[in-house]
Amino acid sequence: MDHRNMDDFATRVTFARAWNTHAPEGERICNDSLALAFLSPEHQAAATTSQGRQTLEASWNDLERSLIAYVAVRTRVMDMFFAQALGAGMEQIVILGAGFDSRGYRLVSGTDRITVFEVDQPHMQENKKAALSQALGELPEHVRYVPVDFAAHDLGRELAKAGYSSTAATACILEGVSFFLAPDLADRVFGFLARAGGAGSMAAFDYVSSRILDKTSQEPFADLFIQYLAAMGEPYRFGLAPESLATFAGEQGLTLSANRSALQWRDHYSEYGGARLNPPGFFHIAQTLRT
Numbered sequence: 001m002d003h004r005n006m007d008d009f010a011t012r013v014t015f016a017r018a019w020n021t022h023a024p025e026g027e028r029i030c031n032d033s034l035a036l037a038f039l040s041p042e043h044q045a046a047a048t049t050s051q052g053r054q055t056l057e058a059s060w061n062d063l064e065r066s067l068i069a070y071v072a073v074r075t076r077v078m079d080m081f082f083a084q085a086l087g088a089g090m091e092q093i094v095i096l097g098a099g100f101d102s103r104g105y106r107l108v109s110g111t112d113r114i115t116v117f118e119v120d121q122p123h124m125q126e127n128k129k130a131a132l133s134q135a136l137g138e139l140p141e142h143v144r145y146v147p148v149d150f151a152a153h154d155l156g157r158e159l160a161k162a163g164y165s166s167t168a169a170t171a172c173i174l175e176g177v178s179f180f181l182a183p184d185l186a187d188r189v190f191g192f193l194a195r196a197g198g199a200g201s202m203a204a205f206d207y208v209s210s211r212i213l214d215k216t217s218q219e220p221f222a223d224l225f226i227q228y229l230a231a232m233g234e235p236y237r238f239g240l241a242p243e244s245l246a247t248f249a250g251e252q253g254l255t256l257s258a259n260r261s262a263l264q265w266r267d268h269y270s271e272y273g274g275a276r277l278n279p280p281g282f283f284h285i286a287q288t289l290r291t
């Protein structure tokens, strides 16, 4: 996996969040007030000025429009899971492959007693901290940065060094990451997700249907999307069969509490601006609970 590609993807999804945050009412489904802080002045103008938006939108093909819509929908869904974790009194939130995820800064209030662990490659965290220091003045104490390469480090050990408790009620988020992992790495990361924290813990993640990988998906854009990623030098490597997830979760002692395609989530939020978005149906967002 090329780090420059991954950095580029992290910036692209942040741009998609900024784009939807500044979309007109009726199309706006997410609200990431910090997304602009991670973008260049050119990208900021492209997302916020009417001239920038018109020019860019006119240049997009349907697949690109659909991917932007997907990031907006998943931001809304993951924000909801994050807020649920806070409401449920979780003690820790672990964000794996955090990129420019801003939930630890915009959704946590002074009264929440929570530690947010952000896990990502060291250089990504340095870029993020520099941008946040400029935007916020200082970095909040409840966020801890855990530099980890999933392929090279023991995730549990590095988290423990940063103060993570393996028995506290924990919410884990894996967003925009699973599809890029080689299958053996995905096994390790999902293995951590399944066992993270103590009773009452929760995990939320998105994934692609394995049918787009074996080319049996009938979803619009499926083949085009695989070609698009391969051309960018970052082919998708890992998917799950949506219909097998409940059984798989049960085998790990987990309850599958949500498992919907991006289109179903879009419909779930249709009254909040989702109706005009058209994300690819092969993306899914799921949540598991441990009782």
Ligand SMILES: C[S@@+](CC[C@H](N)C(=O)[O-])C[C@H]1O[C@@H](n2cnc3c(N)ncnc32)[C@H](O)[C@@H]1O
Residues within 6 Å of the ligand: 001, 006, 007, 009, 010, 013, 014, 096, 097, 098, 099, 100, 101, 119, 120, 121, 124, 148, 149, 150, 151, 174, 175, 176, 177, 180
């Ligand atoms: C597409 S970005 C998504 C970022 C963020 N979760 C979001 O949705 O905005 C993928 C992130 O996963 C991180 N990542 C990918 N492979 C990784 C690895 N082997 N170890 C640690 N982080 C990794 C990248 O650095 C990047 O920040």
